[in-house]
Amino acid sequence: MITVPVVLGAGEAARTDGEAGARGYDVLVGDGASARLADLVARRVPSARRAAVVTDEAVAATPWFARMDPGLPYEVHAVEAGERAKTMANVESLCRAFALSGLARSDVVVAVGGGVVSDLGGFAAAVYHRGTPYCTVATSLLGQVDAAIGGKTGVNLPEGKNLVGAFWQPTGVLCDTALLETLPRREWASGRGEMAKYTFLGEPELLELPFEAQVGRCVARKAMVVAADERETGTRVLLNYGHTLAHALEAAALRSGVDLRHGEAVALGLVYAAGLARRLGRIGDDRVALHHEVVKRFGLSDRLPPGLEGMDPEELLAYMARDKKATHDLSFVLDGPRGVELVRGVAVKDALGALEELEDPSCT
Numbered sequence: 506m507i508t509v510p511v512v513l514g515a516g517e518a519a520r521t522d523g524e525a526g527a528r529g530y531d532v533l534v535g536d537g538a539s540a541r542l543a544d545l546v547a548r549r550v551p552s553a554r555r556a557a558v559v560t561d562e563a564v565a566a567t568p569w570f571a572r573m574d575p576g577l578p579y580e581v582h583a584v585e586a587g588e589r590a591k592t593m594a595n596v597e598s599l600c601r602a603f604a605l606s607g608l609a610r611s612d613v614v615v616a617v618g619g620g621v622v623s624d625l626g627g628f629a630a631a632v633y634h635r636g637t638p639y640c641t642v643a644t645s646l647l648g649q650v651d652a653a654i655g656g657k658t659g660v661n662l663p664e665g666k667n668l669v670g671a672f673w674q675p676t677g678v679l680c681d682t683a684l685l686e687t688l689p690r691r692e693w694a695s696g697r698g699e700m701a702k703y704t705f706l707g708e709p710e711l712l713e714l715p716f717e718a719q720v721g722r723c724v725a726r727k728a729m730v731v732a733a734d735e736r737e738t739g740t741r742v743l744l745n746y747g748h749t750l751a752h753a754l755e756a757a758a759l760r761s762g763v764d765l766r767h768g769e770a771v772a773l774g775l776v777y778a779a780g781l782a783r784r785l786g787r788i789g790d791d792r793v794a795l796h797h798e799v800v801k802r803f804g805l806s807d808r809l810p811p812g813l814e815g816m817d818p819e820e821l822l823a824y825m826a827r828d829k830k831a832t833h834d835l836s837f838v839l840d841g842p843r844g845v846e847l848v849r850g851v852a853v854k855d856a857l858g859a860l861e862e863l864e865d866p867s868c869t
């Protein structure tokens with residue numbers, strides 16, 4: 506079992522908003538980590554007399570779900586599986602169900618599931634009674650290496666993803682790698698894309714480690730970035746490496762009915778960012794080749810999926826810039842001699858050239 510401490514607010518003046526003394530938590534990674542749930546709740550939320558377990562229907566149907574034990578009387582609240590569950594309507598339903606079950610501010614919310622459940626359950630906890638403690642059993646690979654750590658919680662609006670949310674840190678996170686056995690094959694891609702990203706964020710040897718240690722290193726890397734920039738005012742943006750194009754591809758895929766997982770889009774985003782960095786003279790051919798190799802070694806493709814081949818680069822660029830008027834200030838997180846950093850003011854011709862290269866690798 507690997508324990509990764511997430512240290513928050515280092516050097517911060519004493520807080521007066523009720524969070525003092527609770528500035529940090531552990532992430533436990535390993536086979537069987539979820540068996541520590543009751544212990545975690547007892548140690549970190551000693552005031553709790555009852556728990557609300559938030560999950561989704563697919564997770565609730567797994568053979569291991571019945572073994573989840575917060576060590577207190579609890580009710581299970583299962584939402585539909587998938588991104589569509591991240592709604593304000595579900596936040597209201599959950600909070601009303603918490604109230605009906607008699608959940609107090611001194612009690613605890615336990616999110617058991619992937620990133621959707623930790624985002625939704627964490628946000629419901631953040632607003633219920635103006636803030637109720639919560640902890641997470643992360644059950645998807647993406648949840649374990651990324652979503653469950655860092656305290657960003659929230660839901661979507663019809664106008665956009667993650668538009669409503671709160672920074673609300675969990676009291677602990679359990680990443681039980683044994684639970685991944687039931688994870689659908691396609692969901693693995695989501696987590697692997699993020700893992701490929703961490704290779705370029707200070708973990709070059711990631712692939713050489715045993716699987717559990719790989720997850721542990723990703724958690725530690727995310728914890729480090731979050732500790733340095735809890736509210737994403739600076740360096741936390743580096744976690745978006747590969748994500749500018751990824752988000753554009755996801756939007757394009759949604760519009761054209763192409764099934765593209767987040768991690769598959771991130772993999773393409775990494776390859777694109779490498780091509781763009783080369784155009785800007787920041788890295789050479791060897792680094793670009795490394796991006797392709799890493800993506801492939803994580804089992805992901807470095808080529809656009811059939812439905813997105815031949816997409817108009819201008820359209821993708823518009824997605825990346827959100828709006829054509831903003832194309833004069835394109836920013837990307839890019840590799841370079843000092844490592845990965847935020848680069849502002851990228852010229853449209855370079856962004857477009859790198860897109861053409863992604864669509865037709867022979868045109869470099």
Ligand SMILES: NC(=O)c1ccc[n+]([C@@H]2O[C@H](COP(=O)([O-])OP(=O)(O)OC[C@H]3O[C@@H](n4cnc5c(N)ncnc54)[C@H](O)[C@@H]3O)[C@@H](O)[C@H]2O)c1
Pocket residue numbers: 561562563564567586587588591618619620621622624644645646647648651652653654655656657658667684685686687688689692695
């Ligand atoms: N808060 C953050 O910092 C952060 C970071 C990255 C992503 N996210 C969010 O995370 C979400 C994506 O997370 P995700 O990929 O985990 O999606 P998800 O939570 O929808 O899980 C994917 C699917 O796998 C199923 N599942 C999960 N664990 C399982 C298991 N062990 N066995 C069988 N089935 C299982 C779920 O029911 C779901 O159908 C997005 O909404 C994204 O915005 C948040």
Ligand SMILES: [Zn+2]
Pocket residue numbers: 699748767771
């Ligand atoms: Zn991501």
